[in-house]
Each structure stands twice: as structure tokens, then as C-alpha cells.
Amino acid sequence: MRERGLLHGQVALVTGAGGGIGGGIARRLAEEGAAVALHCRTSVASAQETAAAIRDAGGRAVVLRADLTDEDACHRLVTETAERFGGRLTALVNNAGVQPVQELAGMTAAEWRAVVDTNLTAVFACTQAAARLMRDQDGGGSVTHIASVEGRFPAPGHAHYGASKAAVVMHARTAALEYGPWGVRVNTVSPGLIDREGLADAWPEGVRRWREASAVGRLGRPEDIGDACVFLASPLASWVTGHDLVVDGGATSRPTW
Template identity: 85%
Template sequence: MSREGLLAGQVALVTGAGGGVGQGIALRFAEEGAAVALHCRTSVSGAQEAAGRIRAAGGAAVVLRAELTDEDACRDLVRQAAEWGGGRLTALVNNAGVQPVQDLAGMTAADWRAVVDTNLTSVFACTQAAAELMRDQDGGGSVTHIASVEARSPAPGHAHYCASKAAVVMHARSAAQEYGPWGVRVNTVSPGLIDREGLAEAWPEGVRRWRQAAAAGRLGRPEDVGDACVFLASRMASWITGHDLVVDGGASARPTW
């Protein structure tokens, strides 16, 4: 791992780092010189695999488990990451989330809350805890939420997911205002369809339509999301806050008529 990369000297916490996108973000942060705390809830093996790759390449990584629908657990996670980082935490990436498919007509309030608490309330709690810590350190810090293109373009069966991601975008804009005087920048990255093992076989029509819609002609990769997060956490983005960076290969530029 680079000691002279864009994030050299930084300590980062990536939530949901056991899945494909989370792994991609964590690996890119480490490649750019950051020490990385990888959070997971159930995907322990995935987080451990990514941490092992980081260490094998000479980087620093630790795996931390937490249930992020619990506010106290969010605060404890941030505290543990900072303690592991020698008392510092310079970057937080709120990536953990769920994306169930369920018709709005048959959805219960419990179904709704399960998605909102995981995708939105955890973002609020982790960001609040991280900002309080970053406020007291030289250089402040950065927070990046992983939102979605579905924050603007809803899909059938995703009403709770789309609403939670739209709220994540607005949370970042609000937090950018209030935490800016603390030296804390808050942004979002909104990915389009990100490839994963078995996706083309499980959803061939959706993959075909996405490739046709995207100007770049392909699905996204976890490292595409990681690159955007690295940029927003780096000094190159020191005057960028409250911004939603869409990473969708140009699919959102497609005409709608």
C-alpha cells in the first residue's frame, strides 16, 4: 500500500465493508495510504478477506462488528475505530445498507422502519459521532454517504429504499452546513448499477438495459465507487461539501423521452 498516496496518514472507517462495494471502497482507501477500519454486521468473512488483502500489501486494517440500527452501537463503533487509529479518525464512509424488493401496497410500517433505520438512521448516528470526534482534531475530517441514483429515479418495489437514499442526500447537505464550521465536510456518492458475481445470470434483462442506457456502455465496479470516495476524502476535495457525486457511467444523462 502507498505511503505517499492521496490519503497518506489518514484513518478511515468504512461501514458495510464486508460486501462488494464496501470492500472496493476499503481497498481503494488502503491503496491510497489510509489505515482502514472495516465494519461489518454479518459479512464477517468478506470484511476479513479485504482486511487480509490490505495487510498482505503492507497496509493497516482492522475488522469491527456492530449493529448499526442501534445508536449506542454506532457511537461505540466510531470510538473503537478512532482508538485503533491512535485517537484519530479523518474519514468516515457510510456505506452499510439494505435493498429489499417489496411492493409499497403490501409494505408494513415495520418493513419500512427496517430499511430506514439501516440506511438512514445509522448514517445520522455514525456521522454525529464522527463529527464530534473530528471537531477536536487538527484538519477536521470528511464524511461520505453512499446514496444511490434511485434517490432521484425510483424503481418499482424500492419505495422504502428510494426514500431512504433521497433522505441520505439531504442529510449530507444539512450536515455540510452545520458541521462545516467544525472543519467537517459531508458529501454523498450516488452509484448506478454496480456489478457483482452472478448478477448477469440472475437479472440478464436488467443488465442488458443498463448497458444500453449507460454512456460508458458497462456496469459499474466497486472500485469506481471507491475512487469517488477517495477523491472526496482527499485534499483535492477540500472545498467540496454538501455535494452529491453521481457515479453511473452516464446513465442519468440519457434522454427520458
């Protein structure tokens, strides 16, 4: 780990760090000098593996479990992160989310709520808890929500997911206004398609289309999203708040006609 990286001295919490994107974000934050709490709900082994790799490289990392559909659990997660690292939290990355496929016509209200509670309400609760803590510490802090290009461009079977991600972007813009006087910056990162093991076999046609649409001819990597999160948490972004940073290899720059 870099002793004087962009995030030297920072303490970060990454939700959903047991997944590929969350793990990539946690690794990049740690590589730039942050102590990192990796949240997970069920992917404990994966989160522990990432945390062990961070520690083996000389960084600081802990794994914390919580069900983020429980508001009190969100607040406890933020508090425990600070307690593990000297009472401070300087960066929160709200990455945890679900992306089921369900046609809108047959979707139940329970299925809708399951996505919104995880992708949006948990973001609200974790951000609220983090902002309260950051307000009382020198230097404030930053919050980054992981949204999606589907917050702007709809996809069949993803009405609940796309709506939740669009709402996440608007939450960040509003939170940037209200938490700005507290010294807290709030932004979003909207990824395009991020590669993972087995994706090309499971969705070959989709992968082909994304590669063709990308201006750089490839899918994204978890580290690409991690790089964006590093920037937004760093002093380089001290005047950046309320912004949605699209990280999609230029795919959404393509004309649709």
C-alpha cells in the same frame, strides 16, 4: 500500498465493508495510504478477507462488528475505530445499507422502518459521532454517504429504499452546513448499477438495460465508487461539501422520452 498516496496519514472507517461496494471502497482508501477499519455485521469472513489483503499489501486494516440499527453501537464503532489507530478518525464512509424488494401497496410499517433504520438513521448516528470526534482534532475530517441514483429516480418495489437514499442526500447537505464550522465536510456518492458475481444470471434483463443506458457501455465496479470516495476524502476536495457525486457511467444522462 502507496507510502505517499492521496490519503497518506488518514484513518478511515467504512461501514458495510463486508459487501462488494464496501470492500472496494476499503481497498481503494488503503491503496491511497489510509489506515482502514472495515465494519460488518454478518459478512465477517468477507470483511476479514479484504482486511487480510490490505495488510498483505503493506496497509493497515482491522475488522469491527456492530449492529448499526443500535444508536449506541454506532457511537461505539466510531470510538473503537479511533482507539485502534492512535485516537484519530479523519474519514467516514457510510456505506452500509439494505435493498429489499417490496411493493408499496403491501409494505408494512415494520418493513419500511427496517430499511430506513439501516440506510438513514444509522447514517445520522455514525455521522454525529464522527463529527464530534473530528471537531476536536487538527484538520477536521470528511464524511461520505453512499446514496444511490434511486434517490432521484424511483424504481418499482424500492419505495422504502429510494426514499431513504433521497433523505441521505439531504442529510449530507444539511450536515455540510452545520458541521462545516467544525472542519467537517459531508458529501454523498450516488452509484448506478454496480456489478457483482452472479448479477448477470440473476437479473439478465436489467443488466442488459443498464449496459445499453450507460454512456460508456458497462456496469460500474466497486473500485469506481472507491475512487469517488478517495477523491472526496482527499485534499483535492477541500472545498467540496454538500455535494452529491453521481457515479453511474452516464446512465441517468439519457433522455427518458
